[in-house]
Amino acid sequence: MGGDRGPAEIVAGAVDAASERIAPVIFGPAGLDTRGLEHVVAPDVIEMDDKPADAVRAKPNSSMVAACRSVGEGRCDVVVSAGSTGAMLAAGFRVIGRLPGVMRPAIGVVLPALRGPAVLIDAGANADARPEHLLQFALMGSIFSEEVLGIVRAEVRLLSIGEEAEKGNQLTIEAHALLAGSDLPFRGNVESRDLLRDPGDVIVCDGFTGNIALKAIEGTIRTMFGSLTEEITRTSAGKLGGLLIRPGARRLRGRLDPDNHGGAYLLGLKGLVVIAHGNSSRRAIQNAILLGARGVEKDVVGRLGARLPERTPTGAVREP
Amino acid sequence: MGGDRGPAEIVAGAVDAASERIAPVIFGPAGLDTRGLEHVVAPDVIEMDDKPADAVRAKPNSSMVAACRSVGEGRCDVVVSAGSTGAMLAAGFRVIGRLPGVMRPAIGVVLPALRGPAVLIDAGANADARPEHLLQFALMGSIFSEEVLGIVRAEVRLLSIGEEAEKGNQLTIEAHALLAGSDLPFRGNVESRDLLRDPGDVIVCDGFTGNIALKAIEGTIRTMFGSLTEEITRTSAGKLGGLLIRPGARRLRGRLDPDNHGGAYLLGLKGLVVIAHGNSSRRAIQNAILLGARGVEKDVVGRLGARLPERTPTGAVREP
Structure with missing residues (x-):
């Protein structure tokens, strides 16, 4: 149903x-x-x-x-x-x-980043989370990345609003300290602008933040493909160009389309x-x-x- | 400096x-x-x-x-x-x-949404905020939208991870109740996937969430333009198509480029x-x-x- x-x-x-x-x-x-x-x-x-x-x-x-x-x-x-x-x-x-x-199951989503697949965890199961939950999400994401995606010593990063350790909210600042003190290969904070480029192998966040970031990316991709089509088909030359770029655009769309991933694991x-x-x-x-x-x-x-x-x-x- | x-x-x-x-x-x-x-x-x-x-x-x-x-x-x-x-x-x-x-100054950013300019507030001044802060951000955003963007009775929405009132974290659930009880024209939650499409006139959130959403959108736009260029220039036909769509792509890029807005007001x-x-x-x-x-x-x-x-x-x- x-x-x-x-x-x-x-x-x-x-x-x-x-x-x-x-x-x-x-x-x-x-x-x-x-x-x-x-x-x-x-x-x-x-x-x-x-x-x-x-x-x-x-x-x-x-x-x-x-x-x-x-x-x-x-x-x-x-x-x-x-x-x-x-x-x-x-x-x-x-x-x-x-x-x-x-402690808390979490949703792990595989992001199609340019440098390769990366696991965003938690993508929406826990709207409110504590620092120790984020530490465990990192651990689950790492095991998933290593065992399922075959990545050796998966690099863990914390999703925040600045790269420095002290940038973020109370949750990320405390989680940063826990991650830095753990035996995980923690590489510091990552900003949401890098999620599709080079976000590390495992990106950790609470489920509210992860869901906001994921849906912002999805919505932007959809809006951009739609707006691009609209802008370029305003002229005859643009329409012809649109036909010529279609195979390349389809490849990109295929790589980014969430329907091609279909879903996410609840870990x-x-x-x-x-x-x-x-x-x-x-x-x-x-x-x-x-x-x-x-x-x-x-x-x-x-x-x-x-x-x-x-x-x-x-x-x-x-x-x- | x-x-x-x-x-x-x-x-x-x-x-x-x-x-x-x-x-x-x-x-x-x-x-x-x-x-x-x-x-x-x-x-x-x-x-x-x-x-x-x-x-x-x-x-x-x-x-x-x-x-x-x-x-x-x-x-x-x-x-x-x-x-x-x-x-x-x-x-x-x-x-x-x-x-x-x-109570708290907040950063208001004008988003170039398809339906027209929308104010996202707070875009990064307050990484941690309380529900009453969000209510005041909504008020400041509304006044800004009405007085500066000329929008009559600006529609306020709350950035969350589902459209229903009970979807979100503790902060958004409490802020939702405050906003619904205020005299602002509050239209409920908005998801980040709609920020570039139809997000209402004023989108309210804490500064951490706003910054995550904003940078996710910016990063996705940048990565997509780069990846699209790469994909379509793999073939000669694609290269020609790329030249033909350039004016349209430039118009879109110009509309979305944060450099064209330059900055945000601290309100x-x-x-x-x-x-x-x-x-x-x-x-x-x-x-x-x-x-x-x-x-x-x-x-x-x-x-x-x-x-x-x-x-x-x-x-x-x-x-x-």
Whole structure:
């Protein structure tokens, strides 16, 4: 039921993603045409304005909660949803549960930076966070970067509003000190203007800041492609030029288009969760499912679980 | 002395800005060639890593403090600086002083959104802010938008990570309630992806968030123009297309280029302050000075001073 475009779009993306190695299971309302895919009937619906924690408790047969349960109980390997991020987070927390030692699960998004892929964590799970949470996000991001992206000793940077240690808000100033005192390869602050250029391998921030930065980048890319088309097609010469640059522009768009990534991992749970954009297209859903499948193949959860305890950093306070 | 490119670049921009209506005065070290412009010798230098408040106290003859003094004492009309924002804020606060009723001065930046100019406030003066500060930023932004940009009943929106009132962090959730209870035309939250499209007339946020969003937009624009050029010039057809679209691309670039705006107003002080980018070019400095001159002509400070007390909103707590 998740996603702004309705269940048919989700089913279409799942059909596109299905292969010998991937068997999508659709969790949704009775009567839904799942086009031959396995169908688990989940009649409850979590609305965008439901309070996440309440909704997860009150609606155990919503598609999100039922799908998380199937992963928690080992019947499925990964859950992919384009529904409310808050509800998905609550469902993951309550139904799948956290890995030992994890204070707060966080969303890790792979940014298509010029120097190579970089992990932004947290991209929206924790709107308010404490310095020790940021330290643990850095650790989870590093393990993810090393194990899944294959980056050796991933460079960690802290997203702030100036490169100097004392530039930032109370949260980043305290997090800077914790990161500098940890055994992570911490390279100081990074400003949001460098996120698409050279942001390091792992960029750490609270979920509010990460979401603001990510959506500012996405919105700017979309607005710029639209405005550029408008500006250059004002003249005949520009229209011809527009045709000639189309292949190059498409390559760039393809590299930057969030639909090509499809989603982001929610890291720190005992099962794998992929969060897709609310307005995901069929192609975005397909790619989110492929991302989920790669996460299963790379055993993201197992590797985080194995390496988190060994590297729980100095200063991290485990919550009961 | 402010600015990453050295005093000569600042002088060049000031020479370009000079006219019958604008008489730039250069505050800088002895021996500086001010190319005929009035020169006030200010030998102290505030470094980027100086602690702002300490530096302002310890270096009364720095260019920033001396220039603020000249505005505070009415010898100049507006001060423009590309130096450390923190030091400029501290100098403005201490040497020029706040307008009656103002808790925290804030940086207002005009965004070139598709639907028309919009004011983002605070763009970086207050890395940590409280809900009542955001309410006052909204008020200052509204007065600025109405009086200077000529927008009638400027629509106020709150920058957050979801459109619903309960989406955001503790600060935005509380600020949302204050804004909704005020007499401002508040239209709810706006997400950063809409900042260049349709963000309302006044976008309110703390200075950390505003700075993150602004620099993410600027960085994305710069990276995209660079990457697009690279992608399309890979083929001969693309190179030809690149030539043909150049006029349109230049128009877009001109509209979006921060150098064309030059700077931002620091609002809430008893004198006018324009903060320019640290790496301002000669053209950016020229435009920052023109922006300052427009602010003097429009009497930004006088209008804020006259209208702030009349509209000090419900819930705002004045600091002693």
